[in-house]
Amino acid sequence: MSKGKMRAAFVVEPYRIEIREVDIPQIGPQEVLIRVKSCGICGTDYSIYIGKYSRDFLPLIPGHEFSGEIVEVGENVVGLKKGDRVTADINMGCGICFYCTRGQKLTCPEFRQLGIHIDGAFAEFVKAPFTQVHKLPENVDFDTGAFVEPVSCAIHAAKAMQVSLGSSVAVIGDGTLGILHTQIAKLRGAAPVILIGKHPERMKKAELLGVDYLVDINKVDPLEEVKRLTEGRGADFVIESVGTSRTYELALEMVRPGGRVAAFGITEVEATIAVKPFDFVLGELSMVGSCAGVGNDWPDAIKLLEYNRVNPRPLFSLKVPLEELEKALVEVKENRDLLKVFVVPELSERVVL
Template sequence: MQSMKAAVLVEPHTFEVRDVSVPAIGPSDALIKVERCGICGTDMHMFNGHYAADKLPIIPGHEFSGTIAALGGEVTHLKTGMRVVADINIGCGNCFYCRRNEILNCTEMRQVGISRDGGFAEYVSVPARLVIAAAPDAEFDLLALVEPVACVVRAARKADVRFGQSVVIIGAGPIGNLHIQMMRLVGAAPIIVVEPSLQRAEMARQAGADAVVTDPVTARDTVLAMTGGRGADVVIESVGLPKLYQQALTLIRPGGHIAAFGIAGVADTLPLPLLDTVLREYSIKGSVAGMGEDMHDALTLLTHGRFDLRAFRGVSYRLADIQQAFEDLPKRPDALKIQIEIGQ
């Protein structure tokens, strides 16, 4: 193998499908033949020039699945032909943060498809220690959803949601929908969703939301009415807009916290009511990517059918049409996920 097809994001809003060299692998690496790769909200931020613009040109794509095409000489726990997914977060493996599975804080951290070439290509190279084997008959479009599910697994862990705790989810896009389903799995109740899109609001109801607010002005009244006048134990901001983070502060109860998940702009800030934060013991916990055991748990949950993924499967584009796929995605509220078909 000398060359492969890859979608290179050369500048914001512009992909070029090029012939590029197949990535080299070292003795401890794996080369994955990519079959499917989903378009993530982070990819859209990159496409629009709002995130990781300093990394362009790059081959994006981090929600990928495929088969092992080749292995470095030191790799003994994997075999060629295995169906796999991969943890995209590459840390040094030795530092304080890596040991605590807080790899995003490692000073050497890189992410496949974000700070190094990713899965919108026929092949991608990753450290073999981050490759996770799946069942031989696992469907590639399902496996390509492991990474986004791992993100909500980690968010649930970080938020430390307990049985019977009330949760508000702001935004019912793809990740918001997965947050709803994750909150049902961990026993949250009630689950209240704030989503102005009527189509996605209905999807949120189907995903298991106990109440869906389509008029944000009425959100606080609804939350208070459903929580005994206290406010929510946890509010998950899943969009990334400062005004929605500001709204989240109005929806939590004293002692509650905000799970900061939505990616905001580099210069975006949140005016924080400091006295209220101290006296009412608010807290904010960030979470953005699944890693380590989160990926394994996500694969287990998907393998055993714990998520309803019908709205995430069935819409795909060929690699040659990736530019059109990115342009179409914002116009498709009915499709919670678009995947790129890469394997032939």
């Protein structure tokens, strides 16, 4: 079994991260030990850092968008070996409850996520159950491997929405996920694909990746603009990828009668929205929630990256050493030009991508 120490970044209390020397995780018979090669920083990590999430689980090693190399396998592990380049599905259910037995583990009462409830990958090593682990194809590098998780989330939302050929999709939010949603919508044959945002640098990236229309809310009324681009009807599908009450209300105003809204952005726990049931009923609207990529969303995400159907490169901003995690969390929040930032434990200096 694994011996020795590793460096790991712990959120010990809100607004305090400590790099500690701790024991390398001990794996069980069904687990593998992974040397972390890259781990993306996500909005959720910032929420954990400021105490909005996972408070009951502190001290915690966050980090749930990771890739790495297997260095040890438990005795009951099949299909994986030392040296395999992998990522891992972070979502774990109990496996036996009402929800799990219906393939809905995201709603399992015992639902746990690696890096959110259980120690994650802002560390030199992380362990994971082998059934959650996915091998990376040769042409998918470690940063892209760490990007499988966000892509799987966008895929999950797209499947929930069931976008059809030639239908219009409006995405509210120009973050990494918002831009990913536009790429997946295009893959599903949506036309036009409209991105609503407010950060010029991010919008430029989306344009580079082939979004049909950019709607800058600092310059135009997004509702009027989306109507204008959809013959006055509103979009067939709207994805909310910001997480505020106002943008959720906007999504419901922006969808055409008979259309569907995907609820994706995570709001404050207590946030509510005003909905007119009258409009909802007479407009035959529907709304579907989508919380994470799970199950086959992961291999599907890997395939899209392997065959360059999704191009993540323009969304990669920076790589930083583990010791810079806290600084980077704040930077990502303050510098809205930054998109995906990766923590690479073996780096000693930051690299601009």
